[in-house]
Amino acid sequence: MASSAAATASGEPPAILFFRRPGAPFNAALRQRFRVLDFLASGEPLPVFLAAAAAAAPDPPRAAVVMGGGAARVDAAFLDALPSLRCLVSTAAGVDHIDLAECARRGVVVANSGTVYSADVADHAVGLLIDVLRCVSAAERFVRRGLWPLQGDFPLGSKLAGRRVGIIGLGNIGSLIAKRLEAFGCIIHYNSRRQKGSVSYKYFPNVHDLASESDVLVVACALNKETQHIVNKDVLEALGKEGIIINISRGANIDEGELVRALNEGRIAGAGLDVFENEPAVPAELLSMNNVVLTPHSAVFTLESRSDLCDQMIGNLEAFLSGKPLLTPVLP
């Protein structure tokens, strides 16, 4: 049902640009309420598509839904091509595919997925950590290959309780991870842009120091210029031979080549990775390691998140189109 609050002067539903990845959902939900200009469906090169959108009758689009993961990059050229665009809604928590500074300069408001995914991502991070320490996936393979009767007990894993977990980025997701792991008896340390007075966890002003006093490092920060390769060779060395790294943020937060080398050489003990620098490519060396757990950027892939996200995306669009504040604005 088209939202009457968002109808245009012509009476037609408003036009919305939609930049999605192949196979992505939300098309139907958007089409019920808006005139959807779908980049993927158009098959045109981006400049052609944007020019056509700018000339769309009866009115050009004022808002765009942009999925993460390579669907499009919203930069100065993009915004130049479509001056009618005043609102971007990202379906990801991360907005690294949007030039926030350019948007701020032009007064274009940006919304992200807010906290819709946060619980699922936090749960996935905990699941990955338990899997790496207790070898859940590796032991599964052992059982399925029929090795239990042949080889006897599976080799011992490592205890989670009492471990020092260093969280890089104590935002929504980082905080939920901290709360969960505390219940397992972990000691929480963190690094964030600013120390948070409201938590009792030990703060470290830089990631290197955090790593040297942690047994587990969890990457839970946004990807931007400062956090590109925030986990580098030095940090991995500081984490040490018994250290585990969990990444549920962006592949580029970690120097992937260094990580693979460190794992290969036994300079860290294991890793749980949901994201990679060049998805869906995963470094071949990792595919045969038993001390890593690899998931296909699926930390947010639950039915509940999908449904909550859809509601959130439409809520943001309708708020903007009726002149109200965004539900989940991203501040520049």
Add this chain to the structure above:
Amino acid sequence: MESLGVLLLHPMDAYLEQELARRCRLLRFCWDAPPDRRDAFLRAHAGSVRAVVTGGVAGAGAALIDALPRLEIVACFSVGFDRVDLARCRERGVRVTNTPGVLTDDVADLAVGLAIAVLRRIPQADGYVRAGQWKAKGDFTLTTRFSGKRVGIIGLGRIGLAIARRVEAFGCPVSYYQRTKRDYPNYTFFPTVVELAATSDVLVVACSLNEQSRRIVSREVIDALGPGGVLVNIGRGGHVDEPELVAALAEGRLGGAGLDVFEDEPEVPEALVALDNVVLAPHMGSGTRETRRAMADVVLGNLEAHVSGKPLLTPVV
């Protein structure tokens, strides 16, 4: 305790074995030998065995106890003692010890880890990546959120409570069944397992195995848990009607299962291995270096206490 003749029933832990060899008179049982050789071994050493160290699955049955006239103590390298013939031990005045407490965290961690693994299909997702499917077929399937799921725990003992505390941090409402209702302000009691299963999304078996709890997860319980439900078993294979469980999973009458224990370990039903809505673990609930070391120290501590006439650390009988 250098003069204590200890029979180690089977290999179970290198550190434990090394300490027993160092501190006692250790005899290693020929566990894998045919029955007549095993009997001959016991007859040959009957005069010197005063202590037996055994694991949870092996236990110590009546036949073994009867073959050892000088037996004084059975020290289990496990918290479960369902395979130890307690009645026979009581008759003979044989003490029995186990290893509670030290393994509580690890077992609870694995229970929650298995629940997340099943609901979020982490091992399947890992297999998807390793098999090159991410590149070939694109995104993995949607799974279901773990946070907020209703968790029902059978047995709110040390391990059950540790599981409850962990899942609470995920916003999971906790309910439980046990023989006696206790006063837990945050946990809802149900007087039967069927009612517990009917109101749970994840049902966790965390009680000890005895005559009352054998096959406590029956067909009726499995049906009550239903197509959206997940069973997690970190107790004993004997707690579950295994053929019923396998059929229910295969037919979609039960949503999924995370299983660390089976009726006939190390055998796992073929039909389970064929399913992808289960996560299977080779009885590794206490399987960390840290915990096995702590368990070994409890076994050794109990033997020391016994020979010095002091109270046992963790007596069962």
